[in-house]
Amino acid sequence: MDLWTVVRALFIILVVVAAFAPVITWVERKQSAVMQDRIGANRADIGGITVLGLLHPLADVLKLITKEDFVPAGANRFLHALAPIIAAIPAIIGFAVIPYGATYQFPGHEPFTLVGADLDWGLLYIFAIGSLATYGSVLAGWASNSNWGMLGSLRASAQMISYEVTMGLSVVGVFMVYQTLELTDMAVAQDSTFHLFGFLETFGLVKTLPGWLSFAQLPFWGVFVQPLAFVMFLTCIMAENKRPPFDAPEGESEIVAGYFMEYSGMRFGLFYMSEFIEIVVIAGLLTALFFGGWSIPYLSKDELIAGMTPVMGVGLATALTMVAHVATFLLKVVIMIWLQMQIRWTLPRFRYDQIMDLCWKIILPLSLVNIFVTGAVILLVKGAP
């Protein structure tokens, strides 16, 4: 465990997670303001200089730290203090397996991968960590000794474990296509392109693909080969995060604040932050699974390095490629965050029974159908073993 590994892990967690999360609170305010044709929060200032409202996250943190931190009478003090921590930790460490760059080899050094931890079973780690995050919400309401809290906890626990099931099932199709659970390998697999009309050649309708059709190439991204899985996974993971339209556990108009009603000050701040950090993790996960991760469409890593090497040498070419890949990854993450914000501010809250119906009666059968169809297509294309 040398310094370089630690730096790689800390980079993603500190820079991306800790830096993005407060910015996202600003994004939420401003994006919703733009969508709702208003100005949004812009009053926080330092010495009269407001920076388009970018100081509001700082103001939020200061306010939360200085607020009174109370524990309601009759509450279980230990669990009440433990719940926000259990909710926050999985969100923060979830980003550890998402690759933000490819494997690079500088001349004279060992090849290294830009990822927090290169695990064999990378995606399962995220599911496992996500399933532990459930306890934060479940215990929060119970420990509060409050009716609204209890109702919010019950809703949260049922919703989260239901959507965990469908979350796993909807990405099975992605595993089958890319034949791996390691997110790093999946990003590498998505670095290539495939012919859109290649199925004509596979089914023997034409001998070889004519030139004018073989131009239609798409990057081998998850969203193109598994569109249904993308839609289902997006739904499930937004429900897992309890973001609107799935925020029945914290339904403000029904059960006041739901499971974190009896929390104030920094304890509430931890819940609040963990929800936004999880938005970043979700964005990273969507990018890694469905949008090629760090890969630039139509320009694979080897092409890039090979193209730039004659001009500036291998070392510099690799370094520039690395920077380009990391920038692409961050750009895609930003787009995914924007997408989640759009959905959040467009749709009204679903009713609780609608949420459960959606999971068990619609998404679960559809994900099973997706698995069957994917398996059939793979069998047809690659032939039986």
Next chain:
Amino acid sequence: MVTSTSLVNPSVLAPFGVVATGSLVVLLLEVLVGKRQSFLGRPVTREFVGTLLSGVSSIFLFIALIVAAQFFATMPGRIVFDPAHPMVAMDRLTAFATILVCIGSIFTCWLASTYLDELRIHHGEFYALLLLASSGMVLLVQSVDLVTLFMGIELMSIPIYALAGFARRDLRSNESALKYFLVGSFTSAILLYGMALLYGATGSTDFVQIRQAFDASNLLAIAGLGLLVVGFAFKVAAVPFHQWAPDVYEGAPTAVTSYMAVAVKVSAFVALLRIAIQAFGPMDARLSDLFWVLSAASIVVGNVMAVIQENVKRMLAYSSIANAGYILIGLAVGTEEAYAAVLFFLLVYLFMNVGAFAVVITLATGGKDRDRYEDYAGLSRTRPTLAALLTLFVVAQAGLPGTGGFIAKFILFSAALKQGFVWLPVIAILGSAVSFYYYLRLPVLMYTRDPEGAAPRMETSTGEGLVLCTCAVAVLLLGLFPAAGPGFLSHFRALEWVRETVALLG
């Protein structure tokens, strides 16, 4: 580890597949038919749904029975599913046990369709759960691997937990289901722990490989074996693991009680037999001692406790504990002749017990069971045929010469005596003498007292009649002509069949 598909024998799983498919069909049928107004030209009433579902279930069970009988008649040796990893095997013992399980399940189906109507219980998923439990039993008797054994036990038990609580409005039924579920879960945990220890000690879950690698001085192996036997003792309600049986048998709907008392015991004993023969060679002496203790305790406690019961179902529960004790004698003795006697006893036990429970079911009316002794007073005046049949069945259980029960006990005790076991047959004969008392209470009540209380049900449905006739004929046949009878009866050579079955086990 690569297995070419040509070596796998899917036909081994044919009976299991048929019964499991049947459960799916019945489940869907109940959904599709239950909501309609008429089906196949008949109006859909509750009785119609019950008859239809029980008929379809019986068809699937018959098919499985015929497949198993085909195996039994034509197969010399054993075929396994996959020679590299034999999970399930089909041999004569499996076929024999499958036939018994299917017969027991068919009888339960026929009895249940009328019984559930009488007790005003909605049929619903009764038959689907019954078929799932039967498929678990079929898998259990087929398994030659610890993992499949566990799956079979679980698949057998879980539907029966639900079936025991099927009379939802009855508190005793709820209690029965809860007790059975809790004890069953403990049993599964104990079994699993024993299996884990055995796997750790021998390095494999396959019975044959366990036998080869079994080291009798290894603590882990002995502990694993002990826990495994304890788990099975729970399942068959041997003493001192019998506390759950009387409450569970009394509370469950009587159709389910007969299923539990017969089919569960048959499949559990056959699985135990297979384990004792195939998996634990070098432990034979110590295993025999273990079975000795279990058997003696069960006979004593079962018979003594049955004497003081006031409820017929509880009495039958304790009598089945005592019967488990008799069967364990055969396992304690451990010779081929003893195993053949065990199989014959299981065959006779099936018909005797189902017959006795069938009479209790046939009398149920007005939303209640008639299971107290007073309900049987003077039955010979109101329902003479039923009284005669009940007398036949309890007398067979007691072991009167001329009935199957006598032959079963006779060959069992003589096999024990031949091996030099003296005390065990003595205890068993004393126990049988005691059992005469509580068994004969019923005929005495029926024939010498006047009828009291509400009148019993006067009609017997077709299904119940069929079950009663078949059981009575079987008990008499096995008692009078166990080996080979004259003329047409020479087709039923029960003793010969069981002897062949055991001889080919090896």
Next chain:
Amino acid sequence: MSFAAGLFYVMAALAVVTALGMVLNLRNTVAGAMCLVVTMISLAVIYVVLDAHFVAVLQIMVYAGAILVLFLFVVMLLNLRSDAFTPSRATAPKVVGAAVGVAVLAAFLAKLPDALPKVAEIPADFGSYRQVGLALYRDYVVPFEVASFLLLAAVVGAVVLAKRRLS
């Protein structure tokens, strides 16, 4: 003592302590369930020490993450408070049971070190999801398929016992 052995002892002690905490904890059901969660997680760490990574992740994902949340859900739904349970007054069965249990455990543990099997050679990719998948779908395919019927039986049984309308 290597890092793996030290980690094992710590996790084993944690597992035993929290398991006892769950069993002996009669006052607070939720605390008992949380003790069980910690037991499951420490078992998962022990699996990782034993090189069974896939099973460790499954343990957390399925056991600690889903099944125990369901336990907590039921406990909270039924609002099982401590005063709902009256422990039995008879102390003789408890004392005798505890004594017999401790005696058997002591006898078992005394002879255990001689009975442990030798450490086996493990292949390089032991415990990966590929190996587990191959074992599950090739060697143990029959129990695997039967497990689906088992789940069906459990679901049907649960619905039959708990549905509201008796129709």
